Amino acid sequence: MRVVIFGGAGFLGRQLALALLSQETLVVNGESARVISEIIIADKHIDQSFPTDNRLKFFEFDASRASQLKSFLKQEVDVIFHLAAVVSGEAELDFELGMEVNLYMTLHMLDLFRRQKKNPVFVFASSCAVFGGELSEFVTDATATTPMSSYGTQKAASELLINDYSRRGFVNGRVLRLPTIAIRPGKANAATSSFISSIVRDTLQGKRANCPVSKEAEFFILSPEGVIFDFIHAAGLKDEQLGSNRIMSLPGLTVSIEEMVSALEEIAGQEVVDRIDWKPDAFLESIVLTWPAHFKTERGAALGFYEELSVHEIIKNFIANHMNT
Numbered sequence: 001m002r003v004v005i006f007g008g009a010g011f012l013g014r015q016l017a018l019a020l021l022s023q024e025t026l027v028v029n030g031e032s033a034r035v036i037s038e039i040i041i042a043d044k045h046i047d048q049s050f051p052t053d054n055r056l057k058f059f060e061f062d063a064s065r066a067s068q069l070k071s072f073l074k075q076e077v078d079v080i081f082h083l084a085a086v087v088s089g090e091a092e093l094d095f096e097l098g099m100e101v102n103l104y105m106t107l108h109m110l111d112l113f114r115r116q117k118k119n120p121v122f123v124f125a126s127s128c129a130v131f132g133g134e135l136s137e138f139v140t141d142a143t144a145t146t147p148m149s150s151y152g153t154q155k156a157a158s159e160l161l162i163n164d165y166s167r168r169g170f171v172n173g174r175v176l177r178l179p180t181i182a183i184r185p186g187k188a189n190a191a192t193s194s195f196i197s198s199i200v201r202d203t204l205q206g207k208r209a210n211c212p213v214s215k216e217a218e219f220f221i222l223s224p225e226g227v228i229f230d231f232i233h234a235a236g237l238k239d240e241q242l243g244s245n246r247i248m249s250l251p252g253l254t255v256s257i258e259e260m261v262s263a264l265e266e267i268a269g270q271e272v273v274d275r276i277d278w279k280p281d282a283f284l285e286s287i288v289l290t291w292p293a294h295f296k297t298e299r300g301a302a303l304g305f306y307e308e309l310s311v312h313e314i315i316k317n318f319i320a321n322h323m324n325t
C-alpha cells in the first residue's frame, strides 16, 4: 500500500510518517490490515531528518503549482494524509498565499482525484479555527462554522468541498478539526497559537518565553501523540461509520493558561515558570481569543478518537519524548 503525506516534512507530517514506519501495516476504510510498501513525503521544503528506511520516499515540490501536483499524482496512491498548509499567522498576514495553499491547492488535489475515478481515502487536517466570534457555550459537531480569520475560512471552505467530493464518490474523505496541538517540539512557528507550546517547551529548555494573553484565557488542546493516533484511526474507519458528514471535531482538553502554568510549576518547579514573560500582543489576541475553548465531541469519542487525560500528562509526555528534539 502506498501512503502519501502532503506536508510530510512539517511538524505533524513527520511524526505521522514515524508512526506509520513503526507499525508496518495499515487498516484503511475498515478493511483488513495491509502492508505499507511506501510512505511518500510530499513537501515544499524537506529539511528535517528522517530515519533510513527504504519504505520512505521524498518528493520536494510546491504542491500549489497545479502542473507539479498533476505530475506527482500520476502515481497510484491508496491513502492521502493532507496536512500541507500555511498556518494561521502566515495566512492572516499573506492573504494570497493562504488562499493559494489552504484552498486552491486542496481543490486542485480533490479535482485530480475526481478525474482519476479511484476514490482514495483522504484524511484532511482542518482546525477548530473554523469557529469564532459569538458562539453558544459549547461548540458541537452541529455548530455552524463562523471563522474569524482567513485561515479558518480557508479550512471551512475546504471542509465543505471534501464533504461534497466524498458524497459524489470522488474521494473517501475524513475531515478532522484539530484542537491546538501542544506541546509542539522544536522551534516556534508562525501559528498564532505557537506561544501555548512555547511557554512550556522553551522554559523547560532554559529559555525565556512570552505569553501574549492573560492567565484566564482558555484553549482547547490535544497532544501530538493524540493527533497522530487520530490521523491513523481516521484512515481506518469504514465509510459507513462516518455517513454523509465527513467532518468532525477531535476530542481534546479545555485548559486555561493558569492551569498549564501551575501544572508546569508542579512538574518542573518555580524556576521554570519564572522564565515566562507576560507581554500582551494585540495581533495574536485578535485571532486566538476568537477561538472557542469548550467543545462537546461525542461523535469523535463514539468513533474511538483519542481521549486526552490531563495537561499534566501532556507535559510529562513532552518531557519524556520530545525534550531534546
Ligand SMILES: NC(=O)c1ccc[n+]([C@@H]2O[C@H](COP(=O)([O-])OP(=O)(O)OC[C@H]3O[C@@H](n4cnc5c(N)ncnc54)[C@H](O)[C@@H]3O)[C@@H](O)[C@H]2O)c1
Binding pocket: 006, 007, 008, 009, 010, 011, 012, 013, 042, 043, 044, 045, 061, 062, 063, 064, 065, 082, 083, 084, 085, 086, 087, 101, 105, 125, 126, 127, 128, 178, 179, 180, 181, 182, 189, 191, 193
Ligand atoms: N499544529 C497545530 O496546532 C494545528 C492545529 C490545527 C490544525 N492544524 C493543521 O494540521 C496540519 C499540519 O500542521 P503542522 O503544525 O504540522 O504545520 P507545519 O507548518 O509544521 O507543516 C505544514 C507543512 O506543509 C508544507 N507546505 C506548505 N505549503 C506547501 C506547498 N505549497 N506544497 C507542499 N507543501 C507545503 C510546509 O512546508 C510544512 O512542512 C496543517 O494543515 C494545519 O493547518 C495544525
